[in-house]
Amino acid sequence: MPPSVPPFRELLAGAERTAVHLELRDTYFSNPRFEEWRTGSRVDWSDRSSWWLPFHQQIADAVARGVAVRRARVVSEPVTEYIRWEHYITRANTAAGEEVRWLPRRQAGDLALAGNDFWLFDGRLLRVHHFSGDGDLVADEITDDAATVEVCATAFDSVWQRAIPHAQYEIH
Numbered sequence: 480m481p482p483s484v485p486p487f488r489e490l491l492a493g494a495e496r497t498a499v500h501l502e503l504r505d506t507y508f509s510n511p512r513f514e515e516w517r518t519g520s521r522v523d524w525s526d527r528s529s530w531w532l533p534f535h536q537q538i539a540d541a542v543a544r545g546v547a548v549r550r551a552r553v554v555s556e557p558v559t560e561y562i563r564w565e566h567y568i569t570r571a572n573t574a575a576g577e578e579v580r581w582l583p584r585r586q587a588g589d590l591a592l593a594g595n596d597f598w599l600f601d602g603r604l605l606r607v608h609h610f611s612g613d614g615d616l617v618a619d620e621i622t623d624d625a626a627t628v629e630v631c632a633t634a635f636d637s638v639w640q641r642a643i644p645h646a647q648y649e650i651h
Contacts (some may be wrong), residue, residue, distance in 0.1 A: 484619045494600045500550040501635045502596050506561040507614040516564045535575040542576030549578045551638040556583050556651045580642030593634045
């Protein structure tokens with residue numbers, strides 16, 4: 480029986496040094512915030528209470544404890560509408576203290592990448608996300624298998640080194 484997967488907030492709360500996230504998909508499951516954006520609604524960045532979510536507080540708390548939280552996204556260009564929206568709302572991630580970088584997929588052709596999105600905590604505990612073809616989350620998996628962790632850590636590091644910081648990445 481596979482081990483149960485602790486909630487993200489518990490995994491992040493337990494991180495001591497690093498929490499890194501690699502995203503490889505061009506579209507994910509839809510959500511109300513994305514649908515609102517599609518119809519022209521925009522975030523009022525001056526009203527923090529309207530966009531600051533528990534997730535952002537969890538990130539801010541981790542960063543305040545000294546945890547380096549980094550996210551790298553590998554994206555196809557021209558980007559999908561979903562990625563365009565993610566780029567727009569990433570301002571909230573960076574406000575929480577997360578570092579975010581973007582790597583155009585055409586620049587990743589020579590990199591060995593993991594097969595799934597994941598979070599890696601302290602370089603030792605991996606939360607792997609399994610998505611359907613439509614972008615719905617099917618299941619999460621947790622592992623500390625050294626070989627799997629090493630593959631994912633290497634994949635993240637190779638993307639991170641090549642990726643463009645959020646403030647410099649222009650949507651195409």
